[in-house]
Amino acid sequence: MFSTSCHYGLQAMLYIAMHASDESNVELKVVAKEQDIPRHFLSKILQQLVKNDLLISMKGPTGGFRLARPPEKITLIEIIAAIDGLGVFNKCGIGFKQCNDKNPCPIHDDYKKVRAEVEDLFKSKNLKETVEDVKSGASIISITGG
Amino acid sequence: MFSTSCHYGLQAMLYIAMHASDESNVELKVVAKEQDIPRHFLSKILQQLVKNDLLISMKGPTGGFRLARPPEKITLIEIIAAIDGLGVFNKCGIGFKQCNDKNPCPIHDDYKKVRAEVEDLFKSKNLKETVEDVKSGASIISITGG
DNA sequence: AGATATTTAGATAAAAAACTCTAAAATAAA
DNA sequence: TTTATTTTAGAGTTTTTTATCTAAATATCT
Numbered sequence: 001m002f003s004t005s006c007h008y009g010l011q012a013m014l015y016i017a018m019h020a021s022d023e024s025n026v027e028l029k030v031v032a033k034e035q036d037i038p039r040h041f042l043s044k045i046l047q048q049l050v051k052n053d054l055l056i057s058m059k060g061p062t063g064g065f066r067l068a069r070p071p072e073k074i075t076l077i078e079i080i081a082a083i084d085g086l087g088v089f090n091k092c093g094i095g096f097k098q099c100n101d102k103n104p105c106p107i108h109d110d111y112k113k114v115r116a117e118v119e120d121l122f123k124s125k126n127l128k129e130t131v132e133d134v135k136s137g138a139s140i141i142s143i144t145g146g
Numbered sequence: 147m148f149s150t151s152c153h154y155g156l157q158a159m160l161y162i163a164m165h166a167s168d169e170s171n172v173e174l175k176v177v178a179k180e181q182d183i184p185r186h187f188l189s190k191i192l193q194q195l196v197k198n199d200l201l202i203s204m205k206g207p208t209g210g211f212r213l214a215r216p217p218e219k220i221t222l223i224e225i226i227a228a229i230d231g232l233g234v235f236n237k238c239g240i241g242f243k244q245c246n247d248k249n250p251c252p253i254h255d256d257y258k259k260v261r262a263e264v265e266d267l268f269k270s271k272n273l274k275e276t277v278e279d280v281k282s283g284a285s286i287i288s289i290t291g292g
Numbered sequence: 293a294g295a296t297a298t299t300t301a302g303a304t305a306a307a308a309a310a311c312t313c314t315a316a317a318a319t320a321a322a
Numbered sequence: 323t324t325t326a327t328t329t330t331a332g333a334g335t336t337t338t339t340t341a342t343c344t345a346a347a348t349a350t351c352t
Contacts, residue, residue: 001147001234004310007241014240014252028329041311047330060319063328076253088147093267094160095153096287106160106276106285107222110267117260121239121253130252139252141242150340174299187341193300206349209298298349305342312335322325 017127025064052082071127163273171210198228217273
């Protein structure tokens with residue numbers, strides 16, 4: 001569904017939402033280690049999220065990353081949009097370039113419907129909700145990190 | 147969602163279902179040209195579909211490819227299974243390896259549901275239906291080929 | 293048998309994605 | 323002001339995916 005980079009981005013954002021605050025950052029190396037993501041690769045991804053105003057970064061000691069906005073104001077689809085783009089939610093299921101509402105492929109209508117459901121799912125879920133889910137024990141985001 | 151190979155495989159199967167019969171084959175080069183797929187690349191994909199008993203191939207003049215079974219006995223998910231495998235329908239939406247029903251990620255339940263809907267869509271659609279859709283003018287599978 | 297047409301197979305190449313390394317820039321703390 | 327620590331940036335590598343080329347195998351037709 002999404003690229004590896006996009007998965008890493010989502011995972012990292014979830015981790016940062018859990019562990020950073022208005023007064024404290026979480027370091028790249030910690031995210032990388034806890035979420036088992038290649039450090040330098042993650043570095044590029046977080047830079048991209050900074051550029052897209054989803055994260056704030058600070059250099060030097062006590063530096064690191066924190067959310068650019070309150071977690072309830074960041075939905076998962078924004079993270080996807082920043083990394084993979086929203087193309088996935090607009091592409092033909094069979095890969096026909098010319099497929100659209102006027103020129104539908106044999107599964108166009110059905111596929112369009114479920115595609116929209118997936119999109120709605122990521123659009124409706126924000127980081128605050130994911131943090132609450134993890135803190136309540138309803139779900140997990142890493143083996144160690146809860 | 148699926149790899150380029152998988153898209154090509156689906157497109158080619160749809161084309162062959164439209165243009166081959168019990169007594170006639172359709173040639174690789176025709177599928178490649180009409181569906182705008184790189185010829186030698188498509189060759190590998192069709193070989194894979196032959197090995198998975200979805201196509202029959204014949205060499206020499208009048209040779210080519212035809213369906214291994216009646217089109218109503220081939221569902222789209224079999225094509226996907228032969229090329230990409232069914233992994234897509236079983237993977238975490240956020241990319242967590244450890245995510246499952248016991249250890250759910252924050253979107254596990256929702257994602258699982260829509261993932262199953264996508265799977266059902268490809269499971270329920272067979273090649274006969276797609277051919278009928280195209281022949282009735284309800285949908286298209288290529289610019290030239292109807 | 294010979295000519296022609298087709299798939300099969302293997303080697304190779306190009307492009308994209310995933311990942312690594314090193315050095316520079318910035319900043320907090322001692 | 324120096325040192326230590328962290329992000330940033332750019333180049334470079336590896337792996338995977340996508341695509342191409344050539345020759346062999348097979349089959350049809352004359």
